[in-house]
Structure formats: C-alpha cells, structure tokens
Amino acid sequence: KHKFWETQPVGQFKDVGDTSLPEGPIEPPTPLSEVKQEPYNLPSQYEWTTCDMDSEETCNEVYNLLKNNYVEDDENMFRFNYSKEFLRWALRPPGFYRSWHIGVRAKTSKKLVAFITGVPARIRVRDEVVKMAEINFLCVHKKLRTKRLAPVMIKEVTRRVHLENIWQAAYTAGVVLPTPITTCQYWHRSLNPKKLIDVGFSRLGARMTMNRTIKLYKLPDSPATPGFRKMELCDVPAVTRLLRNYLSQFVVAPDFDESDVEHWLLPTEDVVDSYLVESPETHEITDFCSFYTLPSSILGNQNYSSLKAAYSYYNVSTKTPLLQLMNDTLIVAKLKNFDVFNALDVMHNESVLKELKFGPGDGQLHYYLYNYRTQSALKPSELGLVLL
Ligand code: NHW
Ligand code: EN5
Structure with a gap:
C-alpha cells in the first residue's frame, strides 16, 4: 500500500498497539561522513534549486506555486493562499537553514514546479527535548502529480536535515500516512x-x-x-x-x-x-x-x-x-x-x-x-x- 512510507523510519501500521516497542528514536544517527553528499536524482528534465526567501523574485515564485497548487478542501472549493510575508515569517525562524528551502525547476523553462521546506525546532516529547525539523509546504505542481516526485523531495529534505546532524522531524497532513501520533x-x-x-x-x-x-x-x-x-x-x-x-x-x-x-x-x-x-x-x-x-x-x-x-x-x-x-x-x-x-x-x-x-x-x-x-x-x- 505505502511503497515509499514502508521504507521510512516511521511508526508502521502493523506495529500499532505493540507495547513491546520502546518510545524514542526508531533508528540511531549515522556518522555525518556516511550521509549522502550529493542530492538525490530527479527525472532528467528537472533540477534542484535552493529557494532564497530573501529574494523578492524567488519569494514570488514560491508564493505563486503554492497559490495555484497547494492544499484544497475535499470538494476543491477553497485553496490555502499563504501570503508572501507569511511565508518569509514561517521559513526564517531563529537558526533557519537556507538549504532546507528546496525547490525543483524545469531545466529548460526554469519554472518552479515543486517545493518542500524544513525549519529547525526543539520539540519536547514527554521528558526529552529533541532537535527536529518541522516539514511543511510540500507541493508538486498539479500537472506533475502521481509521478512519485514527492518521495524524492522528502528524501532530499531528509538528507539536508541529516547534514545538520538532525535526525527527527514533525509534520502534519490532511491525509492518513503511517502513522499519526494523533x-x-x-x-x-x-x-x-x-x-x-x-x-x-x-x-x-x-x-x-x-x-x-x-x-x-x-x-x-x-x-x-x-x-x-x-x-x-x-x-x-x-x-x-x-x-x-x-x-x-x-x-x-x-x-x-x-x-x-x-x-x-x-x-x-x-x-x-x-x-x-x-x-x-x-x-x-x-x-x-x-x-x-x-x-x-x-x-x-x-x-x-x-x-x-x-x-x-x-x-x-x-x-x-x-x-x-x-x-x-x-x-x-x-x-x-x-x-x-x-x-x-x-x-x-x-x-x-x-x-x-x-x-x-x-x-x-x-x-x-x-x-x-x-x-x-x-x-x-x-x-x-x-x-x-
Ligand atoms: S501537508 C500538505 C501537503 N501538500 C499538499 O497537499 C498540496 C497539494 N498536493 C500536492 O502537492 C503539509 C501533492 O499531492 C503532494 C504529493 C506533493 C502532496 N505528506 O509524488 P507522488 C506538509 O507539507 C505520499 C507525506 O506520486 P503526488 C507536510 C503518498 O502517501 N507524504 O504523489 C509534508 C505516497 O507514498 P506511499 C505524502 O500526489 C510532510 C507518495 O507521497 C503526502 O504527486 C512530508 C506519492 O507521491 C503528504 N502530505 O504528490 C514528509 N501526500 O508510501 C516529511 C502524499 O503512500 C517527513 N504523500 O506510496 C520528514 C522528512 C524530514 C526528516 C528529517 C530527519
Ligand atoms: C499543513 N499545515 O479540508 C496543513 N479544511 O474543516 C495541511 N472545511 O475548511 C493539511 N468541503 O468544514 C490541511 N465548513 C488539511 C485541511 C485542508 C483544508 C480543509 C476544512 C477543515 C474546511 C470547511 C469548508 C468545507 C467546504 C466543503 C467546513 C463548515 C463550517 C461550519 C461553520 C458553522 C458551524 C459548523 C461548521
């Protein structure tokens, strides 16, 4: 069912209710030297870009991608329209990494066609304060959907988070994935x-x-x-x-x-x-x-x-x-x-x-x-x- 998520260190549906599994990290950190140094491969027509949210032009491109392609309600009557000022605020908290603002462009036209972001946060789970990335604004242009681009984007943001020696993340979604904490x-x-x-x-x-x-x-x-x-x-x-x-x-x-x-x-x-x-x-x-x-x-x-x-x-x-x-x-x-x-x-x-x-x-x-x-x-x- 979840060909991608089954391969990831997240709670799996088969383990729901298994109280023998301990609370905490699912897999240990790997030495930084073992983190992949090159970006993941994209389909050959596309290239990675780091989005500089200080740039008025880049911020406009991100804004327009999301305005036209981001989250809708189940009857497609409304679509989130995050403002440019909001995106700048959401993506530049204390200690943010520009390398975690990741875009994908079409090589020939340079049009921005996909986006995903992380920002650093300290999240406490019971007594443990864990350095995490908060992942948000995952978006693939409507015309490029269901081509398995999202897993590549998620793996790439994961790699860039690992390069900062951070091994956990928090995210929300309107869809059910393996497996919600709530x-x-x-x-x-x-x-x-x-x-x-x-x-x-x-x-x-x-x-x-x-x-x-x-x-x-x-x-x-x-x-x-x-x-x-x-x-x-x-x-x-x-x-x-x-x-x-x-x-x-x-x-x-x-x-x-x-x-x-x-x-x-x-x-x-x-x-x-x-x-x-x-x-x-x-x-x-x-x-x-x-x-x-x-x-x-x-x-x-x-x-x-x-x-x-x-x-x-x-x-x-x-x-x-x-x-x-x-x-x-x-x-x-x-x-x-x-x-x-x-x-x-x-x-x-x-x-x-x-x-x-x-x-x-x-x-x-x-x-x-x-x-x-x-x-x-x-x-x-x-x-x-x-x-x-
Ligand atoms: S939730 C909002 C997500 N964005 C939208 O809904 C916008 C409109 N939709 C789209 O742009 C807030 C596309 O439909 C997207 C999927 C891009 C959603 N989270 O490329 P394929 C966030 O931004 C899985 C995670 O063919 P697509 C949070 C799906 O289950 N996974 O699909 C983001 C399937 O995998 P499976 C999602 O429709 C958190 C695979 O993607 C997902 O063209 C990200 C299909 O890919 C979602 N919202 O593109 C995870 N939606 O295993 C961060 C679908 O089931 C994890 N999928 O086969 C942590 C990373 C950092 C770790 C650091 C240590
Ligand atoms: C990542 N940060 O479905 C977020 N919104 O109820 C990504 N419904 O607005 C994930 N369908 O119920 C986001 N009106 C997941 C949410 C995606 C957006 C979404 C829902 C949340 C929503 C509205 C409109 C429904 C239109 C038809 C809704 C009823 C309001 C009513 C007011 C009076 C008292 C009863 C309720």
Whole structure:
C-alpha cells in the first residue's frame, strides 16, 4: 500500500498497539561522513534549486506555486493562499537553514514546479527535548502529480536535515500516512456568516433564516477583559515564562526560548496576532492568546475570491477563564475583518469550542513524527504543538 512510507523510519501500521516497542528514536544517527553528499536524482528534465526567501523574485515564485497548487478542501472549493510575508515569517525562524528551502525547476523553462521546506525546532516529547525539523509546504505542481516526485523531495529534505546532524522531524497532513501520533479535528467559528454561506463554506442550518444566523454569531464591539492588550516586544520575557510553564503539561510541545517567542508570537501585521492580559493591579501578565492569518482562495465564485481566516495558535489562561479569553480573541478577529476563526481540538481548546459556537469542519489534521516512536497515540488534548 505505502511503497515509499514502508521504507521510512516511521511508526508502521502493523506495529500499532505493540507495547513491546520502546518510545524514542526508531533508528540511531549515522556518522555525518556516511550521509549522502550529493542530492538525490530527479527525472532528467528537472533540477534542484535552493529557494532564497530573501529574494523578492524567488519569494514570488514560491508564493505563486503554492497559490495555484497547494492544499484544497475535499470538494476543491477553497485553496490555502499563504501570503508572501507569511511565508518569509514561517521559513526564517531563529537558526533557519537556507538549504532546507528546496525547490525543483524545469531545466529548460526554469519554472518552479515543486517545493518542500524544513525549519529547525526543539520539540519536547514527554521528558526529552529533541532537535527536529518541522516539514511543511510540500507541493508538486498539479500537472506533475502521481509521478512519485514527492518521495524524492522528502528524501532530499531528509538528507539536508541529516547534514545538520538532525535526525527527527514533525509534520502534519490532511491525509492518513503511517502513522499519526494523533488526529485532530478542525472547528470553525463563523464571524461573517452571510459571506460564509454565500461562498459555500457553511450552510444555513435547518429551521434557520439568514437574519437569525447573523444574530446567532453577533459578538460584542470590544474585548471584555480588563487589561487585555496587544503583545509588545517588552513582553517577550514574561510571555516566554507563561508559555513555557503552560506547555510543560502536554506530552508533545515546542520548547520555546525568548528568541522563539519573539519570532513566532510577537505581532506581525497580517501574519500573526497576539494579545495578553496584564493585571491592572499588579501589572503581571496572566493570560495570552494568538492566531495567525491564512486566507484561502475561493475557487469559482462569482462574487468573492478570498476567504479571510484566522487560525488559533497558542493560548494560555491562568487568571482569565479560557472561555472569556477566546471570546475576546473572536472579538478582535471580527474587528480585524476575518470571515472565520478556525481552531483544532488541541491543548484545552475542546472545552470551550461548543460554547463559543464553533462547529466541527469536514477536515481533520493528522500529526506525525519522523524517526521517533511514541508508545501509543495521544489524545488531541495531550498535544501542545501547532504547525502552520
Ligand atoms: S501537508 C500538505 C501537503 N501538500 C499538499 O497537499 C498540496 C497539494 N498536493 C500536492 O502537492 C503539509 C501533492 O499531492 C503532494 C504529493 C506533493 C502532496 N505528506 O509524488 P507522488 C506538509 O507539507 C505520499 C507525506 O506520486 P503526488 C507536510 C503518498 O502517501 N507524504 O504523489 C509534508 C505516497 O507514498 P506511499 C505524502 O500526489 C510532510 C507518495 O507521497 C503526502 O504527486 C512530508 C506519492 O507521491 C503528504 N502530505 O504528490 C514528509 N501526500 O508510501 C516529511 C502524499 O503512500 C517527513 N504523500 O506510496 C520528514 C522528512 C524530514 C526528516 C528529517 C530527519
Ligand atoms: C499543513 N499545515 O479540508 C496543513 N479544511 O474543516 C495541511 N472545511 O475548511 C493539511 N468541503 O468544514 C490541511 N465548513 C488539511 C485541511 C485542508 C483544508 C480543509 C476544512 C477543515 C474546511 C470547511 C469548508 C468545507 C467546504 C466543503 C467546513 C463548515 C463550517 C461550519 C461553520 C458553522 C458551524 C459548523 C461548521
């Protein structure tokens, strides 16, 4: 069934439930001198390229490849449309490697036809902090699909990760592969229900009118929590402490330091938004919430071409109840003109989604580790990791 994945150091379906297998690396690192020094072979019409995301021109090519060929929903109505600024942010965190931004070009036209990326991260699995690559943006042009190009791209990114002496990776996908560490459900909270219904993202409920639906999803004009404000640079140390402490309770979570928090969570216009609660009395930072901006192209609608979606990122509640914190998050997302707010049932999200009028979507997200076995599958609530 999985001719490629059967050959890789990942949990195999036949081993699911086998408790005799230990948790940890599946295979040991090999000496760096034994890592293949030359790139894998591509079909002869294609060549490897390292994509310099600092270059406006290369960034445009990547943006356009993804805009036209990246992930769609199961009915091909929407396609992710990551912005250029978002891609620059996602691909250049602290310690990133330019060699992990891998493209494939047609030799004659030089057209970019495929892409895959890695960025470095420290991910904790129970008590072990493991250096990993987060793999994302795997994309093969629609006209080159099912030619087994994806396995070559995956092997090439693996080789380049190994060259940096890193032997594990984390990734997510909407498809089932051998084998998920957990499977999460997407939930959606309508902010602009009329547009969502007009474009086919959601449907008018049974016995509901448009006016009743609009009223159902109405939100207050401004956040309710005293001391709720945008995160600033000076908050990085306090947010790092708050977040590290919060994430320590999950089985799998990133091990963020201050430079990671500055990169991943300090607000960047139209990319990532972060808010916190500063106690009006003690000036202590007690709560935190964040979301990233990922619009989708609307395929084949007369009236609209883009859906503005916010995706829940990291949230921490210690004083403000999570329900109130997330409600304030919805209010700011609405003020910023998002059409929908999306979230996964990771961390403590599940406990507030229904009350906040989120509904389950038709998509799931499977989480995977490469060359690292977990004793058993996790519950989504045991996962403290959100990938972009
Ligand atoms: S998930 C989003 C992936 N991208 C898309 O869905 C975009 C639209 N689709 C495409 O561009 C986020 C193509 O359909 C792709 C497959 C390129 C997906 N992950 O070339 P073939 C990520 O980016 C396997 C992994 O003929 P294709 C995460 C498939 O099971 N494997 O297919 C990426 C089969 O193998 P099998 C996937 O349709 C994580 C083989 O590819 C996959 O023309 C990558 C078929 O290849 C997916 N999403 O191209 C792994 N989709 O064994 C990183 C299909 O079943 C691992 N396949 O026969 C870690 C590496 C680093 C390690 C470091 C130590
Ligand atoms: C790597 N970082 O299927 C990610 N999205 O539910 C790659 N559905 O938007 C993997 N089909 O349910 C990504 N509306 C895997 C996800 C791929 C994209 C995807 C789903 C997630 C989605 C929408 C639209 C469905 C259109 C038809 C959906 C229902 C919303 C409704 C709102 C009101 C309350 C009930 C739910």
